[in-house]
Amino acid sequence: MKKNIEPCYYGDYLALDKILGAQKLQSTKYGEPAHEEMLFIVVHQVYELWFKQLLHELNAVIDTFNQAAVKDQQLTSVVHRLHRVIQIQKLMNDQIGIMETMTPQQFLSFRDYLVPASGFQSIQFKQLEISLGLKREYRIDFDKQSFYNRLSDDDRSLLEALEEKPSLFELVDKWLARMPLLKTEDFHFWDYYRNATDEMLNDDKETIEKNAFLSEVERRQELKDWQSTRENFDGLFNHDTYEALLNQGKFRLSHEALLSALFIKQYSEEPVFNLPFQLITALTEIDEQLTLWRYRHAMMVQRMLGTKIGTGGSSGHHYLKKTTESNRVFLDFFNMATFLLPKSSLPELPESVKRSLGFYLQ
Amino acid sequence: MKKNIEPCYYGDYLALDKILGAQKLQSTKYGEPAHEEMLFIVVHQVYELWFKQLLHELNAVIDTFNQAAVKDQQLTSVVHRLHRVIQIQKLMNDQIGIMETMTPQQFLSFRDYLVPASGFQSIQFKQLEISLGLKREYRIDFDKQSFYNRLSDDDRSLLEALEEKPSLFELVDKWLARMPLLKTEDFHFWDYYRNATDEMLNDDKETIEKNAFLSEVERRQELKDWQSTRENFDGLFNHDTYEALLNQGKFRLSHEALLSALFIKQYSEEPVFNLPFQLITALTEIDEQLTLWRYRHAMMVQRMLGTKIGTGGSSGHHYLKKTTESNRVFLDFFNMATFLLPKSSLPELPESVKRSLGFYLQ
Amino acid sequence: MKKNIEPCYYGDYLALDKILGAQKLQSTKYGEPAHEEMLFIVVHQVYELWFKQLLHELNAVIDTFNQAAVKDQQLTSVVHRLHRVIQIQKLMNDQIGIMETMTPQQFLSFRDYLVPASGFQSIQFKQLEISLGLKREYRIDFDKQSFYNRLSDDDRSLLEALEEKPSLFELVDKWLARMPLLKTEDFHFWDYYRNATDEMLNDDKETIEKNAFLSEVERRQELKDWQSTRENFDGLFNHDTYEALLNQGKFRLSHEALLSALFIKQYSEEPVFNLPFQLITALTEIDEQLTLWRYRHAMMVQRMLGTKIGTGGSSGHHYLKKTTESNRVFLDFFNMATFLLPKSSLPELPESVKRSLGFYLQ
């Protein structure tokens, strides 16, 4: 079998001539070599390599979901790949500490040579955002208008084509929405659930009312928040209410998908739900890690520049902080704890249901 | 010398009977043992142990600065202790991932037994905040009023007494302000500096004006931000302007302290400034790590509860997110990059100045 | 429901009077307060708290396997708990960096007061080792004899009782060995496998023989190693050979368990094997993290003491380095790559087999 394999050498295989020959310092070009510019370049190149890897994983996952049916074995590998994505994200977050070993003053020694380069020009990062589900309609204004202006024609076409394709968010939403679970139950889960949540919400209200520590102003605020939670619950049981909340931006998942996800989270210990539960949890973590990355990145930019403008000609860290929360994609999974009931308030899945879903190793 | 030392045994030394006997599960008490409550208790106890250690270090540092003069050797150990604080903070940030191995549903199985306990009741955490410099006047309203209501009389007295003592922020401010550097220079640093900054600011303005990517709305915003930066610079050179900005909350350090810190950062490679520079950098990092902790903590609470109210009877994660930015203490150090000049725009320290400050190893 | 729940307060709930009152510095007792002794105590107390948590998780997992049959839902929670164990281990490994912020000289300032305390006296750590499967017969001599001498009668009885109970290793071995997979296949997997491995081994031999970089001495060594791998393979197919290798310490899992584990690893993407595969992988990681902990711990002790003797009266780091490799429990899982075939050399599981094992989400 190995007969026709040509020998493969380390340096050639990794294209080290390209990789290690790609650090051209601007400061050297202009005759004022700045020691730290090497770090600046290498850190960004490493980020771009990780972005490439993340896209490799996400695209494979998207291809899997972009089929009429997802086979069980494929779900195993989807979860495996998303776990890898999370691991890489954690490393990328820690990598911000490496950049912070450059002092603001060291940065100043070559900053002027970089105008108008800017991290906003990273096409791969935008591909990541769009592939996950951060399409144009969800972006804040700055992003919506200004971002596309800065691109070359080729890059703009590339990203605009990607905007047309289904994102991971959309595909997972559809996959959840078409899950048969909700229709085939022979037991009336949602009736049961409704009663249990009523009890829980009433308990919460009582806790607020009895809380001796709250001032009257605070109590009014808490009761208002409680009322809003109560309305979100109503949305679960009423399709029209849900659609209204969706239009107000209080949800992003479709009604059916949210209910499926909730059901899976409630019965996550059932082996048949193990992989779907891991999938939902992994997407939650990816969103959390990306949020953390934005936050740390914004702090790092602030530390490096203060309120000075960035090389791209705009004050980066205000913008970056704004997008930290607004650019979240899988926030509904993150907020789902709102709707969860404790195990003890849940009906056991009847044996017939279990048997139709489950498998037995022994 | 060792003659009179009594034997010391591992378990006794660490008081393991106390430490390992201090996990009383509420869920067990009420006859519904919840496996994850052990994790919940242990994670919080570990945090409290680290808080104790952080206070041990900070109090030692505060004692050092709370003297008429700080000796050089003491500065070595101050920096050493602050570096330890940072290391512990990083571990504490990572520890949030341990809590997140508990699913929201697992938390629900014992949440009801914990009312009205709340992390806001951690006295040590408040001691940390106050010791660093987050005194009552800097807290947001919720903190100001409601927090003290929740305390026992003893705890309230304890914290109120601490509010009266000088915080690390105040002591470092005074120490910087009384540094002799600024007065003894025989060269006119600040004149030089003013000219160089004028040039830098004019360059920045030009960059904004020429930036073809900006819409008119954006350009106006950028120029407004630039104007505000320009005004902050004016504050550096005019004591009254500075005081006005201080009163608006744009600065927190005294004018003299800010100038000293800026001088130290500009000439940080001079050995005589090495320890002061490390001190300033360490305080910046402590603030950054604490900010990160607040942010991750707020996300974790959101993930665990959604918009449900917390056991303390208030919706935690909104409040927590609010304090993430507002509770920063050493923000002036963090923002100091605003005022830094590149090495190449700085005058060399004259040999006479160097000699008066420096020392020579060989 | 909440009616009868008594109020619960943060400090009481966490028993902070005990936890925060448990730091008694020996150096203070002897009138020579050493600042760093607080760190030394707190770091060890935190380790003991984590040990308690690890034992809580491991004991729950052991109870699960210590039944006639393990239900599917239980496997979900076993894997969940082992993942938590790994997360805590990673934090514990990073925590060594905190101890290393204490310089050797700082340690010397209170070391003499600690004689003869020693980390070897941590009962919880020994419980962890024994529960995982590091029973007396597997310990190196120092551990075997000397360790038990150092214990109080109560502690010795406690550990000796634990030695009699089945360890996690033994229980997992039995669970794997009784898996029905190997007997019910209607396709002759192991015949297929044997042929494929022959081909792979022959390829490997050829690679060694053709490797122009090897000196003759090296080539002989490589071929000897290859021969030993070849013999291990023979053990897979012959029960007596396997028993002989087991007695030589080349394997520790029973023959049946090893084959089951191998089968699971080969077809890990099958949903029915997903949880067992995660279990095997998690145990491998637990072993890896514990090994890493031993190694880092040994280096830390060396850095703190050099070749000085420890407070327990023996030179710690030699002993610690020795146990790093010898105390591994799940090494067979770790080494299992030896026997794996690439996907492309494996027969597809026939549809009938799959159907008997699998479940279909849609």
Place this chain on the structure above:
Amino acid sequence: MKKNIEPCYYGDYLALDKILGAQKLQSTKYGEPAHEEMLFIVVHQVYELWFKQLLHELNAVIDTFNQAAVKDQQLTSVVHRLHRVIQIQKLMNDQIGIMETMTPQQFLSFRDYLVPASGFQSIQFKQLEISLGLKREYRIDFDKQSFYNRLSDDDRSLLEALEEKPSLFELVDKWLARMPLLKTEDFHFWDYYRNATDEMLNDDKETIEKNAFLSEVERRQELKDWQSTRENFDGLFNHDTYEALLNQGKFRLSHEALLSALFIKQYSEEPVFNLPFQLITALTEIDEQLTLWRYRHAMMVQRMLGTKIGTGGSSGHHYLKKTTESNRVFLDFFNMATFLLPKSSLPELPESVKRSLGFYLQ
């Protein structure tokens, strides 16, 4: 000033066409695309980028020490750069976890295409080792002979030229050895020190003799180790004894350098020793992190291949484990705790000495 700067764009600046076009999968070339080969390539490329950065820092540090005299300001930047090296090493260690998200079976799906590529062919890694001080004479046999055989003529020349240049170890040794401290003391430090160590060693001996937990065999071993420590101490005071121990490989630093380093560590809190102490500590950490990397790397290879041979045609993990300890460069710094005395046993530096060394900030 900015007038003549050409615009600089993100993608061009980072040479993303090269960086992102450098992933050529062998498995794709042979028509059997293996998803994980992308990860394998990217992880190695990221390592090579970090190696480049580490070399950039180390070479700058070597250049600094490769002068007749090292200026104080330069020492600040040496320490800064070494701290960056350590931060990058920590990230590199964590990155091993990313590679471990590839299962052994996934690796098998493209391993055969990589023969005879091997990580041993990384020229940059060898440059790192040689630059630090791991020259040919210190390598174990396999490395000595076989390694150079595998190189191309160009690479061999490159490394052989590097072997001729002074390494960081050699330069730091010389810098320490020529420090004036040891000769100019007007107080008899080493006499004092000798008396204090005698007392400490006698105490240690007594501790061993009185340790009731030791068996006779163990006690004999401990006393033998103590004797060897005693002899190392003798080396400190006698140049000929030291040379003999050096020749036996018990030390690697020159006698003068070891004494200087010891003096610095004893009085590390003196501001004048702050930077040299940080330098020594940083080199210790670099060695520790590299050791940890070797160890984790060896475990990862074992987990991926078991006892199978590597693609380079030799069984990697045995070799890798062997080099973990043997390839340490700054081991003398690591072991220096052996010779340290507690602060309380040290004479205070006389005011005259302090004044000649120190500087006063206020």
